[in-house]
Amino acid sequence: MLSAQESANLRLYLEQALQCDLKICQLDDKGLAHWHVRLEGTGLLARIPKQSQMGLGPRDNLAYEAACFQRAAACGHVPRLDRVIYPTDQLPWGALLVEEITGSPANSPDHMAAIMQALAAIHALPVPLVRARAPLLSATDPLEAMLGLVRAQAAYLDHPLISEPSRRTLKMRLEKLSQTIPQACDGLEPRLITFDAHPGNFLITPTGKAVLVDLEKLRYSYPPLDLAHATLYTSTTWDVDASFALSMAQVVHAYEVWISAAGTLAAPYLAGFVPLRELMWLWSVTWCAKWLTESVKPKQASGAGGEDWSQANSDAALIQHVRSRVDDYLAMPTIHQVLAELNTLDRLFAPAH
Incomplete structure (x- = not known):
């Protein structure tokens, strides 16, 4: 799970990026590659890499993941990619903001x-x-x-x-x-x-x-x-x-x-x-x-x-x-x-x- 400091850094960074106050909720840790954080009231999730399964650096890994969402978008069976949050000192792997699917x-x-x-x-x-x-x-x-x-x-x-x-x-x-x-x-x-x-x-x-x-x-x-x-x-x-x-x-x-x-x-x-x-x-x-x-x-x-x-x-x-x-x-x-x-x-x- 993200530490309290990491969670606070994430919220602050996303508030600055989205220019709005945010309440965030980290979802249960279910995967070896990402944490998932709900941005309450926005309909979006933040996908935060823990690592790169493709063996890439943080920026290239985000570009690869973003391309996955973009390339598959027309099939109608994947979430919409909202934006890419590039790596920073506070968020070293960056994040993708994607549509939260109700299901x-x-x-x-x-x-x-x-x-x-x-x-x-x-x-x-x-x-x-x-x-x-x-x-x-x-x-x-x-x-x-x-x-x-x-x-x-x-x-x-x-x-x-x-x-x-x-x-x-x-x-x-x-x-x-x-x-x-x-x-x-x-x-x-x-x-x-x-x-x-x-x-x-x-x-x-x-x-x-x-x-x-x-x-x-x-x-x-x-x-x-x-x-x-x-x-x-x-x-x-x-x-x-x-x-x-x-x-x-x-x-x-x-x-x-x-x-x-x-x-x-x-x-x-x-x-x-x-x-x-x-x-x-x-x-x-x-x-x-x-x-x-x-x-x-x-x-x-x-x-x-x-x-x-x-x-x-x-x-x-x-x-x-x-x-x-x-x-x-x-x-x-x-x-x-x-x-x-x-x-x-x-x-x-x-x-x-």
């Missing part, structure tokens, strides 16, 4: 259809020419870029708290997938994706629309990565306020909703559904291994920039929850559960496509 957590399998429709709307947005995609990531080879991320994180699987069977299984799956996935992704065109589509990042409005409220990692890559991130066990049980498990039938139905909502856009990506699902899962579990190592390091100097997963950045209750999730996801019973699901999905999707 409830996406905490039920019944919300998956709305989430898939929201993702389809994002994926359907026009893709700019390559030279106009910056600052958002747009790798020449999105698959190789994703494999590179996972391979880098896989180095953390040697952490002593990870069992040898888990370590061996995950490394084996990554090696095997690296050899087989290129064929499934051959010729796929990148679209705008969220790269952070777990249900905890959505709110469901009173009309039933899903709104993605955390936008900081958008990039141009393959939509099935989002479909996986929205429906994997390692995603649907991640958030403390949006935790549920999907049955196999519910996973398949979610994919079918996306196929219907995406229309003609969907067809080229069908063959990549299962291999890209496994790749997204491997990204998630290798990130868990990374967090075990990086989270015990001291907090970086204020506004230093870059990634900083230190436990000192977040409330103890949040850290306890994250640790429980990490331990679960890296345990062999959970790994076996996900692999069994992948095998079933492969049989279900492969014959028809």
